[in-house]
Amino acid sequence: MTPPAAPASRASVVKRLARLAFLALALGFGAWVVVRQWDEIRDGFARLSWTSVALSLVTVVAALCGGMMTWRALLADLGSPLPLRAGARVFFVGQLGKYIPGSLWPVIAQMEMGRELGVPRSRSAAAFFLTLPVQLGSGLLVAGVTLSATLPGSVAPYAWAFLLVPVLATAFQPRVVNAVLGFGLRRLGREPLERPLTRRGVLTALGWALAGWTAYGLHLAAIVTDLDPRVSTGSAGSPGSAGWSALSVAAFCVGAFALSWCLGIMTFVVPAGAGVREVAMVAVLAPVLEGGPAIAVALCSRIVIIAGDLLCAGLAGLAARRAAGSRKDHASGKAV
Template sequence: MRPRSSLKRVVRYGFLAVALGFGAWAVARQWDAVVAGFAALSWPMLLASLVAVVAALLGAMLTWRTLLADLGSPLPPRQAAKVFFVGQLGKYIPGAVWPVIAQMEMGRELGVPRPRSAAAFFLMMPIQLATGLLVSLVTLGWDRYGWLLLFLPVLLVLLEPKVVNAVIGFGLRKLKREPLDRPLTRRGMLTALGWALAGWVCYGMHLYFIAPETGPLFAVGAFALSWCLGILTFVVPAGAGVREVAMVAVLSPVMASGPAIAVALVSRIVIIMGDLICAGAAGIAARRERL
């Protein structure tokens, strides 16, 4: 085995071990606090919540895969799932760079140029923010959350393909890298937005299964808003803590603070489980494909 290949393997498995370790630590650190929340749940509802999270994560993967294909690097579903889901485990490591580094390196082995992987990764944030804020505004009510309209014009400008392509081109020139071979198209952006919206619906249903008293529409908006506030904190692993605080605040009109805290913590555990399941299943599927 070549030394370079051995080093890549060590780095890859080292990254996976560290990411899984932080994920397991997140579960263990919160476990005692959510025992009461789990006790109040029925296993069928908990399983339904986990299934909804897996569906939401698939929506996120398809959003990313759509962007990558539109930029010129279509990946087969199994390979795309492995790169996305395993790379996403890096969000549990402090710092915001690990998921994109992992996706860039795994994508490069499949023939995806690093700048293209980075562009698809960073485009996910404005897409998730724009669709998440729009979903929050529609489902939570204009009277209470009308201030969200202040952010939408900026995000909609950032989602215009001409603006996106200009920003990406400027960044690559500053980094003295070659420009992208194919610019982002409006069709690709609209398709990605559609998958992102589907993902928010699934995330909302996962919250509804944990706390049926919220109602499905309110649950969709509550989760979308708390997630948007969470992903704005780049240095906190996976928005840990911020999302829970925001969720408790958003749930306050329909739920007392004690039950709301339990719901937020149970939601966090279910999402961590979904991340680990998706990463494990994608890795196994990709390995079987090679055999």
């Protein structure tokens, strides 16, 4: 007779079904992004070498890990340090929700998965919403510096976006952030955060965010130089008869990706900024690449990032499951 176990069993089944539905929706919308522009994507990848595809995927995974470490640093500073495997699972699986229209699916998923690991929902939400301004602010700063240094004047059409930098700079001021978080939690009737955000935590998160932008730039550079090698020879609009050095190409791509990501993330009504980021990237690349190659670069970048998201989520979920199984085996061994 096990009546008490029935409710727990039903709850477990409901949670599993909810996760499957979440994954199905995320994968479905991600597939829709690919299918609707399949011909252009196929043509773009047909012109890429396997070396460039592999390099862009590896650097995208590194960039996604930088984003995860940014979020994990903020969460730890707020009082919930998660082991690397567990934190990766919560972040990467939750991030698949960005492919579902709407802006709240990732945070909802992270809140629910984090709660199972003992992280209060309010703390998960705070870490999520703090990660966005840290990435957005650092991305705009990186874009402004690298694009101005490699192609002066290229950021002028986007000056309106850089007006957000002083506002976003408040995300790097723990005293201001803690006051805003406290006010928001009081208005929602929630308990205040047990630990305030510290400057060390913010700087750690900022360091990981900068590493992530560097990796994203290398991902884009691998695609750009393969789809249009003229970029490195000076004949595709880049300044100087001798062309750009590899460092200049990489720096420009860091800024181009960071700016297009920031412009895309400002649009919350489409999955993962789908379409918006590509349009922005084509516009940012226009002084260097012609329309056709720029479109191919943007679409190939989108697919590599989708592949990176899926790879990170799959590997993180598998690693976390193996770690949980190992702990269970160890516990059963002690019991015996």
